[in-house]
Amino acid sequence: MPTISNRGNSLPASPIRKLVPFAEEAKRKGKKIYHLNIGQPDIPTPPSAIKAVQEKDIKVLAYSHSAGFESYRRKMTDYYKSFGAVISHEDIIISTGASEAILFGVMSCLDPGDEIIVPEPFYANYNGFSIAGGVTVKPITAKIDDGFALPPISAFERLITSKTKAIMICNPSNPTGYLYSKEELLALKEIVTKHNLFLFVDEVYREFCYGGEEYCSVLTIDGLEEHAIVFDSISKRYSACGARIGAIVSRNKHVIATAMKFAQARLSPPTFAQILAEATLDVESTYIEEAIEEYDRRRKVLVARLNEMEGVTCPTPKGAFYTFVRLPVDNTDNFCKWLLEDFEHNGATVMMAPGTGFYATEGLGKNEARLAYVLNIEDLKAALDCLEAALKVYPGRI
Amino acid sequence: MPTISNRGNSLPASPIRKLVPFAEEAKRKGKKIYHLNIGQPDIPTPPSAIKAVQEKDIKVLAYSHSAGFESYRRKMTDYYKSFGAVISHEDIIISTGASEAILFGVMSCLDPGDEIIVPEPFYANYNGFSIAGGVTVKPITAKIDDGFALPPISAFERLITSKTKAIMICNPSNPTGYLYSKEELLALKEIVTKHNLFLFVDEVYREFCYGGEEYCSVLTIDGLEEHAIVFDSISKRYSACGARIGAIVSRNKHVIATAMKFAQARLSPPTFAQILAEATLDVESTYIEEAIEEYDRRRKVLVARLNEMEGVTCPTPKGAFYTFVRLPVDNTDNFCKWLLEDFEHNGATVMMAPGTGFYATEGLGKNEARLAYVLNIEDLKAALDCLEAALKVYPGRI
Numbered sequence: 001m002p003t004i005s006n007r008g009n010s011l012p013a014s015p016i017r018k019l020v021p022f023a024e025e026a027k028r029k030g031k032k033i034y035h036l037n038i039g040q041p042d043i044p045t046p047p048s049a050i051k052a053v054q055e056k057d058i059k060v061l062a063y064s065h066s067a068g069f070e071s072y073r074r075k076m077t078d079y080y081k082s083f084g085a086v087i088s089h090e091d092i093i094i095s096t097g098a099s100e101a102i103l104f105g106v107m108s109c110l111d112p113g114d115e116i117i118v119p120e121p122f123y124a125n126y127n128g129f130s131i132a133g134g135v136t137v138k139p140i141t142a143k144i145d146d147g148f149a150l151p152p153i154s155a156f157e158r159l160i161t162s163k164t165k166a167i168m169i170c171n172p173s174n175p176t177g178y179l180y181s182k183e184e185l186l187a188l189k190e191i192v193t194k195h196n197l198f199l200f201v202d203e204v205y206r207e208f209c210y211g212g213e214e215y216c217s218v219l220t221i222d223g224l225e226e227h228a229i230v231f232d233s234i235s236k237r238y239s240a241c242g243a244r245i246g247a248i249v250s251r252n253k254h255v256i257a258t259a260m261k262f263a264q265a266r267l268s269p270p271t272f273a274q275i276l277a278e279a280t281l282d283v284e285s286t287y288i289e290e291a292i293e294e295y296d297r298r299r300k301v302l303v304a305r306l307n308e309m310e311g312v313t314c315p316t317p318k319g320a321f322y323t324f325v326r327l328p329v330d331n332t333d334n335f336c337k338w339l340l341e342d343f344e345h346n347g348a349t350v351m352m353a354p355g356t357g358f359y360a361t362e363g364l365g366k367n368e369a370r371l372a373y374v375l376n377i378e379d380l381k382a383a384l385d386c387l388e389a390a391l392k393v394y395p396g397r398i
Numbered sequence: 399m400p401t402i403s404n405r406g407n408s409l410p411a412s413p414i415r416k417l418v419p420f421a422e423e424a425k426r427k428g429k430k431i432y433h434l435n436i437g438q439p440d441i442p443t444p445p446s447a448i449k450a451v452q453e454k455d456i457k458v459l460a461y462s463h464s465a466g467f468e469s470y471r472r473k474m475t476d477y478y479k480s481f482g483a484v485i486s487h488e489d490i491i492i493s494t495g496a497s498e499a500i501l502f503g504v505m506s507c508l509d510p511g512d513e514i515i516v517p518e519p520f521y522a523n524y525n526g527f528s529i530a531g532g533v534t535v536k537p538i539t540a541k542i543d544d545g546f547a548l549p550p551i552s553a554f555e556r557l558i559t560s561k562t563k564a565i566m567i568c569n570p571s572n573p574t575g576y577l578y579s580k581e582e583l584l585a586l587k588e589i590v591t592k593h594n595l596f597l598f599v600d601e602v603y604r605e606f607c608y609g610g611e612e613y614c615s616v617l618t619i620d621g622l623e624e625h626a627i628v629f630d631s632i633s634k635r636y637s638a639c640g641a642r643i644g645a646i647v648s649r650n651k652h653v654i655a656t657a658m659k660f661a662q663a664r665l666s667p668p669t670f671a672q673i674l675a676e677a678t679l680d681v682e683s684t685y686i687e688e689a690i691e692e693y694d695r696r697r698k699v700l701v702a703r704l705n706e707m708e709g710v711t712c713p714t715p716k717g718a719f720y721t722f723v724r725l726p727v728d729n730t731d732n733f734c735k736w737l738l739e740d741f742e743h744n745g746a747t748v749m750m751a752p753g754t755g756f757y758a759t760e761g762l763g764k765n766e767a768r769l770a771y772v773l774n775i776e777d778l779k780a781a782l783d784c785l786e787a788a789l790k791v792y793p794g795r796i
Contacts, residue, residue: 265526
């Protein structure tokens, strides 16, 4: 019998996935589950964008250009200009979600055996793209007690070897909600230019910044033209996760030309979804403004309530729609499973993402968890009531 | 300045892509181009399937299950049963086109440095997926004078090393139109079971078989349960190339479980397109029957006309919608470029895919080309008039 690949074997199943059977069983038993575990927004997708797809006259649903509709890419340049990034439509390849954009970045910039430095906790799926590409993630631990700020540059320097090809961050961060400052990005600029590294930045949560914080895209930083590779997506911005439309954006012509060859091999991004994506560029700015306000209200409720709970540490996230907390429990893998299997409060329970899945360093994250604030305020409050009640009775409380 | 990856550098740009600027220039000059170069069918996508997308009430365009809609996968099992394949919905992962399915297969079954044996000429994009995965393609030349039949098994055996993990075919074949017989598949069974290899089969043209030939899917062959990995797609079957919906199908549970981890890393296949794909399963069978009849008419015209041309060799393809021909020219890369740049007949010319792009062995395919019969009969005849006239005056004729 033929055997599967080592890379396939080495890809960990995410801790959230391990919880799914317990969640299904709980639902079968009639328990209500508040999902704080996933980044699937509840905000409606702009109806005008859905309408654009549904009113389009299509006879043959044909391949598009491998880089995506030229009309869409040209229009995107205005969007990038709106936050100060001077980008040509030829610097953009439309991808099937940011996921594919990251894969294009890995394939175009790194070879099997190469290394990429990533502050942890990080978005667990970066493991999938790295392992697919035969690339090793070298983590640097960002600390909850520092609010998950960028670790000191000296920590990065210690990890750089001849195999290091890139540093990757998510800004604002999934899973921590941390918003990197311009100063932190300039510190990263110094190190990537000094060591000839790429700087991969996942900017899919770009719009979601709170408390008057200013967003700084690496695309606006002079001197990073050849280094910065940005991964983008409409999934969160326009609550269109199922569209699967993202982009890889860079002013490094060699990278884009190389990514284009991988893009041609897979022919084209999805046509229906590109129609939707292009239409989102005509959506009134109030759509995003209202979404930001709504997330901000939830954020405030979430952070305040969590910090009121005895033994809970919750840094204040300034972006995205996640917070990463420390809980007074033995082990959040066990706790999250227990919440689904053995606990209920008013007929309901809460599902969260255990912290271990976001760390590459073995043993870290065991009393941490990621919470997404993608529920309306009322449900969010009910979810927090559950969590508070659960922490009082959990047998593994420390 | 950071440098791109070796794998990115080693991925060849396809010879068709190199022709695109010449085609654009020809169009700018007002020349009509008959496109025999791409597999984009002209047959309308089933209107009922497009309607299913356009009438669906969607508030939040959400992620789907990472393996695709369960309802769609369950319905697909009936489709597979229709040609004798007993498949459970858990043996299927819906992918973003067959392209992503192939990538999942490569990632799940092969490691960087492993080898895959592929009869050439083969679909040029297999290079992209192999290079992305760090895998080496070992070609075995199928000969035009044998009608591109499966090379003798002894030729495969000679190539097998400790690094060989899989054999891959496309059945019926893009680019040759060759339809593998059950006997040929049984010969492949013998070698993959003897050497513990996977058998990757791209079956996206399954329906398109002509002249009363019976199709044999590897999914129906006993004893290949653990070896056969099938790549599928609705792109050609339902003329829905832009949907980007395919599937990886296997009864090898380890492979599917591993592919599932890569599928989870990219979250989900496109939602709109899955609605379309599920609706195609309710399309009347006359849709496919009429498409097959139409392609068969074109095939007959194409093969007859090509073989009437002096010096042209065209084996009779029994499947898909391509034929791979030998032309009496010095070099088809030059000839195809000359057709676009320097030739016209009644204000028109023809674009074809040069043969070299389909061979991994350096130097092969130089007087061959692939022609897709995706034009209506009238245009196809006009395209053949162009080709005939061109062959008479081409300065590099041999």
